[in-house]
Amino acid sequence: MADLINTSELYPKIDPEILDSCIHCGLCLPACPTYLTDYNENHSPRGRIHLIKAWSQKRIEYSDSLSQSINTCLMCLGCQTACPSGVNYEAIIESAKVSLINYQNPFLRKLTGFVFKYILPNYLVLKFSYYLLKLWQFINGKKIFDLILYFLGKFKLENSKFYGFFNKLNELQLFLPDLSNYEPFNLEIHDCNPCTKPSAKMSDNVLICSRPQKLDKQYVFFTGCVMEVFYHNVNQSVVNVLAKNNIGVANNKQTCCGALALHNGQIDIARKLAAKNIAYLGSNPLGVIVTGSGCTAMLKHYENLFTPDDGEIYSKARAFSRNIQDSAQVLAKFDNLKLNLTNKIRVGYHAACHLAHAQNIHDEPVEFFKKLENNNKAYLQFIPIEEAEYCCGSAGIYNLMNTQTSLLVLERKMKFIKEAGLNYIVTSNPGCLLQLQTGCELFKVDVKVMHIYELLDTLIN
Ligand code: SF4
Ligand code: SF4
Known part of the structure; x- marks a missing residue:
């Protein structure tokens, strides 16, 4: 260790x-x-x-x-x-x-380091963790913590370390999504339009599409670790929407991008993960497309993790970072979509910090929704929300480590979302999805939270 x-x-x-x-x-x-x-x-x-x-x-x-x-x-x-x-x-x-x-507290440092180094980069361990969490939700584990806290309270132990520990664990459950509806690491990759049948299951080092010559473009698909465990359905939606628009994806061996390690100061672990991804993906001739903006920002950031003194890896990191695309960057290719709707919906956009500020992508998603509204005036209204580019308080594992401040930041965000009177709020990062979904529950805001591609997947044929 x-x-x-x-x-x-x-x-x-x-x-x-x-x-x-x-x-x-x-x-x-x-x-x-x-x-x-x-x-x-x-x-x-x-x-x-x-x-x-x-x-x-x-x-x-x-x-x-x-x-x-x-x-x-x-x-x-x-x-x-x-x-x-x-x-x-x-x-x-x-x-x-x-x-x-x-x-930092040595125990916490070792614990987070262990998670960043051995859990997030290991898809088998991630899958196992996913089943544990699913079981926990199935048996309604929150009630077990509530019961423990109730009895500790009965024995006047509210100020004990035990109480604080279980209280913190209980708090963390606020940020768990519902895991009941899918299996992670099981993406169905489609051939290009008009064929929508799954052509292959995802597996290491396989070029998935069997008819690449018919595609306008093909990318390697970066699934992300937390993204694929908590939001497999969103990754699937990205693959589906791209396929419907003649953009194919291929799979390639990959590992966790290292963003969570870097943002918690564990730069050595982040560098090792970056070196692995550069080795796995750097020689692939296709560009890399990424669903979650937090991962994209990190992959684009690899060149900053190394210096010329590090030798060959520095130039490889520079080339690698220039070959990365956020899924939000290709939205312009679909702005003439006709939507499959019968009622008018009101859609707002929350800009993930890792898209707007870390990647400097401000206008593309907004322009996309304005054009989509223009092309579907009877069915979609795009409503700009106040402070759309302000953080929602998720910020990697910030909401787990600084829960109270995170909730204060979230409360302000939810106030503006509520005032906009939306049916849907869309964004591009898994952390924001989790945080906004928690916000809707906590602050009683009746809005559906979706990734941009998840909404599109439901709205187009
Ligand atoms: S105070 Fe803030 S805005 Fe002004 S120069 Fe410093 S960082 Fe920039
Ligand atoms: S929390 Fe404030 S200081 Fe920190 S990055 Fe965001 S705007 Fe800057």
Whole structure:
């Protein structure tokens, strides 16, 4: 287990030019979801940059309040989009996170490292975890925790570590999706239009489509780990919609993208996963298409994980990152779709931070829905929501680690979704799907949450 522990610097190493580019104007403050929860400067981009700069220059030492200020950052990069001076906030917060890992509770660090290194990259273990969770939901495990908490309360143990532990586990169940309707890692890949029969099951290193010459385009399909376990149906919808529009997908050996490890400061694990994906996918002549925007942003980010000193892997990572497409980037190819609807629906769009801020893709999905509305005026109305590009509070495993702040951020998001009077809210990232579905339940918002492709799959023949 020793190699799970990050051995990085105790003080963040950040290019002084990046730190000095912040002119403290504060224009990023209204774009920061955590600042908007309590208006505390230490929970704002400007405040965080100020603290991290002082820490990196050894003017202040590590403290719990410093850690709290950094760890409550969602890493949504809304501030980076808003900043007129072009401050590279991503570089600043990632370095701070990597240094922070050295001060983390050793048990938690080993536990998360174990999950990032041995569970998420292993499809067999993921599948086993999926069946355990499914069983847990089937026997209504939440009631078991409720009962334990009830009895601990009866014995006046509300302040004990036991109570806190079970209470946290109970809280985490808020973010579990319903796993009852599908089997993960079982995608049906179709031939191109008009054939819609499954032509093959997904398996390693198989070029799936048997008629590639009839396709307009073909990509390698990146399933993601959490995405495929929790949202297999969404991956299937992407494959279906692409097939209906003459775009084929092929499978190729792959592993977890490493985003969750990186965002929790475990950069060594993220690098190892990146090197594996570059080896598996880098030599494939097809571009790579990705369903979940969190994974896409990470795969596009691989070139930043290495430096020229790392040798060949650096140039391979640069080439690899340029060959990645988010599924939201190809939407323009289908904007003349005719929808199979009898009643008018009202659709809103929540921009995943990993699409809007990390990949700088702002307009494409909005333009797509506007054109879809134009082509189907009697059946679809596209309703822009307030603060569509603000984080929903999911942010990888942020909602599990900082549940209370995450729920405050989510409450604001759900208020705007409710006000828009929607039938559907669509987005492009599995974390957002989970978070918004939880938000609908918690805050009694009667809106169906779907991935963009999931909605399209139900609306087209
Ligand atoms: S990060 Fe940018 S917007 Fe925020 S205070 Fe610094 S210069 Fe201003
Ligand atoms: S990344 Fe998001 S949460 Fe963090 S400081 Fe920037 S806007 Fe705020």
